[in-house]
């Protein structure tokens with residue numbers, strides 16, 4: 001079994017970007033700038049956004065963090081998005097999800113200028129991805145493609161079973177794996193909460209990508225010998241022995257599944273760090289106007 005080292009892969013991508021930023025600086029070009037909007041004080045969201053801003057600093061990007069209490073109105077948030085859309089210093093920005101219930105998430109996403117939508121969540125970018133046009137790819141699926149590519153994992157003609165149909169991971173992942181090219185050209189099955197006999201499907205899989213948020217959902221008996229297993233789950237579970245008071249758990253019963261498969265991503269240190277790296281890649285593409293010209 002080979003561990004797919006997301007931390008190392010993410011660092012390699014970040015080093016590549018940092019070198020490009022240094023070259024841009026040397027030529028006196030515009031430094032890429034990412035802005036992040038964070039609403040509320042949820043521990044997970046704060047950690048992720050802090051991580052994103054720290055990564056910007058490390059690779060030489062400009063960054064700004066815009067924070068609101070969770071009492072912020074939808075109108076205030078939409079006004080800030082309009083401002084960021086028009087701010088020429090800002091190449092790309094994200095609004096960290098989830099948002100409080102009184103805010104319409106779809107409306108917020110659709111207010112973002114697709115040219116600055118480095119999360120790839122706007123319907124324009126989703127549509128362009130489906131049509132095979134240049135688009136910002138959502139960071140987690142793009143990160144999984146990078147892992148497959150950098151570990152030279154064969155995908156052509158393989159049976160890929162995606163578990164979970166979220167807009168952010170499962171649905172785009174299923175589309176990208178079925179597309180032509182590499183990584184891609186797989187035969188894809190998309191499983192979700194209404195799937196009858198999940199284990200029947202996962203046992204057929206050469207590649208399993210699971211993004212559900214249910215710790216331990218995928219057990220060893222559900223995995224074919226030699227399969228590739230990609231675990232996107234990052235559920236925070238209480239753990240009194242940790243300073244933080246919690247630990248991260250994936251959707252895969254790692255210890256037992258690892259014995260059976262050819263490649264597996266750990267949690268933490270698997271897909272998560274790639275998500276950050278691909279957000280940086282998208283921001284660099286935004287600053288170079290690679291997608292929309």
Ligand SMILES: Nc1nc(=O)c2c([nH]1)NC[C@@H]1CN(c3ccc(C(=O)N[C@@H](CCC(=O)O)C(=O)O)cc3)C=[N+]21
Pocket residue numbers: 047048051094095096097098119139234248267268269270271272273275276
């Ligand atoms: N607009 C928006 N864009 C997002 O990209 C977005 C979001 N909202 N909402 C929440 C999810 C989740 N997400 C993660 C990013 C990094 C790690 C990550 O770096 N994880 C580390 C561990 C980090 C830790 O210790 O908590 C790892 O798995 O090794 C995980 C999850 C981005 N998301």
